[in-house]
Amino acid sequence: MFGFHKILTVWYQQNKRDLPWRVNQDPYYVWVSEVILQQTRVDQGKEYFLRFIKRFPTINSLATAPENDILLIWQGLGYYSRARNMHYAARQIMNEFNGIFPDHYSDILKLKGVGEYTAAAIGSISFGLQHAVIDGNVYRVLSRIFGIATPIDTTIGKREFSDLAHELLDPNNPAIFNEAMMEFGALQCIPRNPDCNICPFRFRCVAFANNNISKLPVKSKKTSVRHRFFHFLYLKSGEQFFLEKREENDIWQNLYQLPLIESDKPLTIEELLSGQQFCSLMRGRTIEVEKVSAEIVHVLSHQKLHVRFIELKAEHLEAKVQWILVHPAEVPEYPVPKLIDNFLLEKMGTI
Ligand code: SF4
Numbered sequence: 001m002f003g004f005h006k007i008l009t010v011w012y013q014q015n016k017r018d019l020p021w022r023v024n025q026d027p028y029y030v031w032v033s034e035v036i037l038q039q040t041r042v043d044q045g046k047e048y049f050l051r052f053i054k055r056f057p058t059i060n061s062l063a064t065a066p067e068n069d070i071l072l073i074w075q076g077l078g079y080y081s082r083a084r085n086m087h088y089a090a091r092q093i094m095n096e097f098n099g100i101f102p103d104h105y106s107d108i109l110k111l112k113g114v115g116e117y118t119a120a121a122i123g124s125i126s127f128g129l130q131h132a133v134i135d136g137n138v139y140r141v142l143s144r145i146f147g148i149a150t151p152i153d154t155t156i157g158k159r160e161f162s163d164l165a166h167e168l169l170d171p172n173n174p175a176i177f178n179e180a181m182m183e184f185g186a187l188q189c190i191p192r193n194p195d196c197n198i199c200p201f202r203f204r205c206v207a208f209a210n211n212n213i214s215k216l217p218v219k220s221k222k223t224s225v226r227h228r229f230f231h232f233l234y235l236k237s238g239e240q241f242f243l244e245k246r247e248e249n250d251i252w253q254n255l256y257q258l259p260l261i262e263s264d265k266p267l268t269i270e271e272l273l274s275g276q277q278f279c280s281l282m283r284g285r286t287i288e289v290e291k292v293s294a295e296i297v298h299v300l301s302h303q304k305l306h307v308r309f310i311e312l313k314a315e316h317l318e319a320k321v322q323w324i325l326v327h328p329a330e331v332p333e334y335p336v337p338k339l340i341d342n343f344l345l346e347k348m349g350t351i
Helices: 004-015 027-037 042-055 059-063 067-074 080-096 116-127 136-145 155-168 174-187 206-210 269-274 276-282 328-333 338-350
Strands: 226-237 240-245 260-263 287-292 296-299 303-314 323-326
Touching: 004 174, 027 042, 027 080, 027 116, 042 067, 059 080, 067 080, 067 328, 116 174, 136 155, 136 174, 136 206, 226 338, 260 276, 269 276, 269 287, 323 328, 328 338
Parallel strands: 226 303
Antiparallel strands: 226 240, 226 260, 240 323, 287 303, 296 303
C-alpha cells in the first residue's frame, strides 16, 4: 500500500537505536525484552534487561531459579505477575518443549502470560513468522496515517487494525517491519506533539492533513480506577522491624511489605487506631505513634493507591504468624514493592 513498508524501513534504518536485545534474534532475549518493555521506558528497560540476562542467562537458569530471586531482579518494575508468569513459562519450555523455545505461533501462545502481541514479536523477530504486532504504538501510527476513527477498544476496531497491519506487513521481512513499527511509534509518532515536519509520512498522513492528530486513536470507554487506602505500619522491635508476605491473589503477590491495614475510604489516624483491624493486631498494648507520613499517591494501571506510613512504638510486641522480624541489613534479600523500598531506604539512612 503506497510503499508503506519501504518508507517505514528506510526511516528505521536511519533512526533505530542500539539496544542490547537487538544483538541477536534469540527468542529468549526477545521475550525478556518485550515483557520488560511492556511496563517501562527503554532507558530503564535496558538496565533491567541486562541484569535479568546476567542473572538468568538461559531458559533453564530461569526455570530452576527460586521465585524470590526473580522477584528481586524485577523489583521496581511493577506487574510482578508478569515475572511469575515468565518463571512458569520457562518451566513449560523445559518440560513441554524439551528446553527449546517453540517456533510455531500457536505454541508460543501456549506459554503462560504470552499474548498475541508478544507471540507476534517473538515469532516474527526470531522465526520470521508473518504475524504483525499490534500494540498501543501501532494503533496510534495506523489510526493517524490512515485516519481511522474506529475505537481501538472494540472488537470491530481490533479486527480492523489487525487486518490493516497484516495487509501492510512486509512478507519478506516481518521482523524488520514489526521492529520498525514499534520504533516509529516510540520515537516519531509519539502520543503528544509529534514532530510531523520531519516525518516521512507527512504527505500521506490523514490526521496531519486534517489537523486532528491529538484526537487519534479513539477509545470508546474510560477505564474506571479503583481507589485503595493503604496504611503501612512500621513497627520496630529494637533495631529490627516487621515485614509480612502478600499471599492473596492481588497486586504484589508474594512480595514483602510492612504490616498493612487497608480501607476503602480515607481514615484519620484516630479512626485507624480505634478500628477493629488495628485493635486486633495490637491487642490492647500501649502504642505510641511516632510519625505519620504525608499521603503518597501511587498510580497503577487501574488502581490508585493512597499510601501512608505510620511509625509506631509498641511494648512487648509479638510477631503475628505471618510477620517476619527483619534487620535492616537483611532487607536486600526480600523482594518488596518500590514504594516500600523507598520508605525503607530513607529509614535506613536515619537508623
Ligand atoms: S505526520 Fe505526524 S501524525 Fe502523521 S504519522 Fe507522521 S508523526 Fe504521526
